Amino acid sequence: MNTLSSTQTQLPLEPEAGRRRLSTSKAIVEAIAQQMHTDEKVFVMGEDVGAYGGIFSSTTGLLDEFGPERVIDTPISETAFIGLGIGAAVEGMRPVVELMFADFFGVCMDQIYNHMAKIHFESGGNVRVPMVLMTATGGGYSDGAQHSQCLWGTFAHLPGMKVVVPSNPYDAKGLMTAAIRSDDPVVYMFHKGIMGLGWMKKNPRSIGAVPTDAYEVPIGKARVAREGSDVSIVTLSLSVHHSLDVAEKLAGEGIDVEVIDLRTVAPLDREAIIASVSKTGRLIVVDEDYQSFGLSGEVIATAAEALPGGLKHVSRVAVPDVPIPYARDLEYAVLPTPARIEAAVRQAVGQ
Amino acid sequence: MTVQSVLSEKDKLDLLRMMVLIRTFEEAILREYHADKSPGFDIGAGLVPGEMHLAAGQEPVAAGIGAHLSRGDAMTATHRPHHLAIAHGVDIRKMAAEIFGRETGLGRGRGGHMHLFDPEAHFSCSGIVAEGLPPALGQAFAFQRAGTDRVAVAVAGEGAANQGAFHEALNLAALWKLPVIFVIEDNDWGISVPRSASTSVPSNAVRAAAYGIPGTRVEDNAVEDVWAAVGEAVRRARAGEGPSLIEVHTLRLWGHFEGDAQGYRGDLEGVPGRDPIPTYHKHLSDAGILDTATFTEMGAAASATVEDAIAFAKSSPLPDPADALKYVFTEGARS
Incomplete structure (x- = not known):
């Protein structure tokens, strides 16, 4: 818990965050890259995560740094590639799989909630699924009813997956680091409006102080x-x-x-x-x-x-x-x- | 790795031995399942509650696949998984204990008969039609990336070939040349719906062409033909040549699940002659490979193995209701 006095109003993001400032999207990319350097079992997979760098810039630069063997564009087959991530995780890999919009869960939810989320339980704890399902949420830019939903309550309602939702660059990096290191499946939901994108209205706090070294923001802590x-x-x-x-x-x-x-x-x-x-x-x-x-x-x-x-x-x-x-x-x-x-x-x- | 293309006499006896073991297991589960559900039938009653999908008649598929797989190879199966699990070397005691919902089971009683996970055998199954296929891709992907020649076999029923997951999985596996063997068990029935009312093509094997991979259909539930088809597909996968699709026309000897009165079914009349075990027994006997004593020994050995597993299951502790919230997450707790 913070130890600052109650007379203080808005708290700094983190006392030790340092002076370097990143956008939320760059903080996410940095977290993934650091874990890919640390652990060769980490790889990234999804639609347009390669040359495009993620539609919402969640994987920008990773293809250049790690190559197509570890940053993998997929067909538009969410059931197949999310399921593939599950199987790879079962065999000890640590996939970071992007579902482009959370709204798209309808075409692949069986893999998510009946497989990714339940295998550990159904196996009595004998099989782990250390996987991150990263997805974009939120509206505010007239993208309509199928590209603007948050839906974290839908995911969180179903047991077996952790659901993290950062609001700023510091938490985005720390939560992604924790998610990749977690032995549980983690659904990582970033709001497009906090990514610091150049082509969308952004909150001023979409850019903020982020430490250079890897660190975790604990999952489950407000x-x-x-x-x-x-x-x-x-x-x-x-x-x-x-x-x-x-x-x-x-x-x-x-x-x-x-x-x-x-x-x-x-x-x-x-x-x-x-x-x-x-x-x-x-x-x-x-x-x-x-x-x-x-x-x-x-x-x-x-x-x-x-x-x-x-x-x-x-x-x-x-x-x-x-x-x-x-x-x-x-x-x-x-x-x-x-x-x-x-x-x-x-x-x-x-x- | 050299690949064998001709069955030896011992191999043929091993195929029959596996089929007998599977049938013995399914008959034992059938007996135990119904033992405490009468008079009347309450699906939730007894030592083995819940839906029970038994695979009697489909033994040739399992035996023909299992003969080609090694300890590191993976398999994903369906809601009807026992035959495949046994042929893939899943611990039969732990499987029986899981079916009895015991703490010593594969999933400590959390999974049940449609959710068997044996990480040592790299075996899993899913109760959702066609959805066991995509995870097999991931296992194959991991094996491929690790530079091994290990393979994954993904088994589904003929009804699964009409699901999107099937087509997505075939495309992705073909695109990435993953070492996967897709095996479709065509037992003619999607519960009560005949394949003629569900499937636009006479053979799902032709669907392989849509993804540029080999497709083969094995007729007549013939175990040696399954063995040959799977052997070629496994060779291909281990050599890095990518996936294959095999459909086996097999037979669901009993109901979709226990308690299924099968009023929709007109093919029961011919069932005795189509039972693959007496058929293959006769085939091997006529060929002079199998004598009565050997067959008797097979049955006795299978019974001993199965009854030991059933006894182990029945004597194992039930899970403690106080532990009902465990294993949702790896730390075993939930807020």
């Missing part, structure tokens, strides 16, 4: 992104930044918002949620995934089970249960925008 005493926002991914922006704005009005960046969805850091809500008594979950039957309900249930009677306010800012619309104004009407988050905070504190 982070207090901003300390506060009045209300807890529990969130993740791009919504962390919207929440921090709202918190800074409202700090001028004397509203003290705490922001918890979950960083991992499964296993969920329930202790961090409970600790924050125990302090503030007010909980807002901000989630770019669909509202019903998902992460936001799970976070609220966690707080309610641990703190019966201890909650003065509970609400959520999520995508109401509609497909993501194409037209910009319609899309922004359903995304968890700063305006929606601000309104929720004001309601929580009785303004």
